[in-house]
Amino acid sequence: GQNIDQPTEMTATEGAIVQINCTYQTSGFNGLFWYQQHAGEAPTFLSYNVLDGLEEKGRFSSFLSRSKGYSYLLLKELQMKDSASYLCAVRGGFKTIFGAGTRLFVKA
Amino acid sequence: GAVVSQHPSRVICKSGTSVKIECRSLDFQATTMFWYRQFPKQSLMLMATSNEGSKATYEQGVEKDKFLINHASLTLSTLTVTSAHPEDSSFYICSASTTGSGTEAFFGQGTRLTVV
Numbered sequence: 001g002q003n004i005d006q007p008t009e010m011t012a013t014e015g016a017i018v019q020i021n022c023t024y025q026t027s028g029f030n031g032l033f034w035y036q037q038h039a040g041e042a043p044t045f046l047s048y049n050v051l052d053g054l055e056e057k058g059r060f061s062s063f064l065s066r067s068k069g070y071s072y073l074l075l076k077e078l079q080m081k082d083s084a085s086y087l088c089a090v091r092g093g094f095k096t097i098f099g100a101g102t103r104l105f106v107k108a
Numbered sequence: 109g110a111v112v113s114q115h116p117s118r119v120i121c122k123s124g125t126s127v128k129i130e131c132r133s134l135d136f137q138a139t140t141m142f143w144y145r146q147f148p149k150q151s152l153m154l155m156a157t158s159n160e161g162s163k164a165t166y167e168q169g170v171e172k173d174k175f176l177i178n179h180a181s182l183t184l185s186t187l188t189v190t191s192a193h194p195e196d197s198s199f200y201i202c203s204a205s206t207t208g209s210g211t212e213a214f215f216g217q218g219t220r221l222t223v224v
Contacts, residue, residue, distance in 0.1 A: 043152070043201075045213075094157070096154070096203075098153075100151040
């Protein structure tokens with residue numbers, strides 16, 4: 001089966017850096033996604049990793065270690081609008097399963 | 109990115125009636141569409157996977173006779189909640205992808221269903 005773990009909540013200060021971790025177990029690993037979701041809205045795509053290493057995209061970076069079943073999302077220069085839930089999702093075969101999400105609160 | 113349109117965004121229906129939710133890929137052909145349900149402060153739970161022209165594959169615990177899925181074309185999938193009950197009230201979200209691995213899923217806007 002598939003299992004995804006990520007922290008429930010995190011709090012960080014505007015302008016700071018925050019790292020959201022995700023550990024997973026799956027068969028037929030076929031990629032890991034990070035999505036941002038604001039309350040009452042659909043998720044929006046942030047990043048995709050299928051090979052080990054760091055992918056950087058502006059203020060957001062995502063890291064993957066397949067041997068450890070581990071990923072993190074790094075958010076730099078935090079802004080108030082970054083307050084949202086961040087979902088780690090793992091594709092096994094052609095099915096994508098989502099973690100419970102990490103609610104990030106950015107304070108001034 | 110590609111656009112997925114989901115309609116309606118909000119619907120209120122009476123208990124016992126049926127509700128149809130549409131999911132359309134506007135600028136690409138979606139060979140596979142996924143339907144998720146999300147309860148407040150919880151993650152997206154995959155309900156079913158539908159491939160164009162074939163029967164949907166339902167996740168364990170999801171009643172296929174209650175949640176009817178049709179994927180008649182490469183740009184349209186529908187989810188019909190039959191004989192809706194208050195416990196079916198939830199946020200339903202579709203996503204669509206093209207064939208091949210490594211493609212991100214593009215999400216519709218979601219449908220907030222309230223059964224009264």
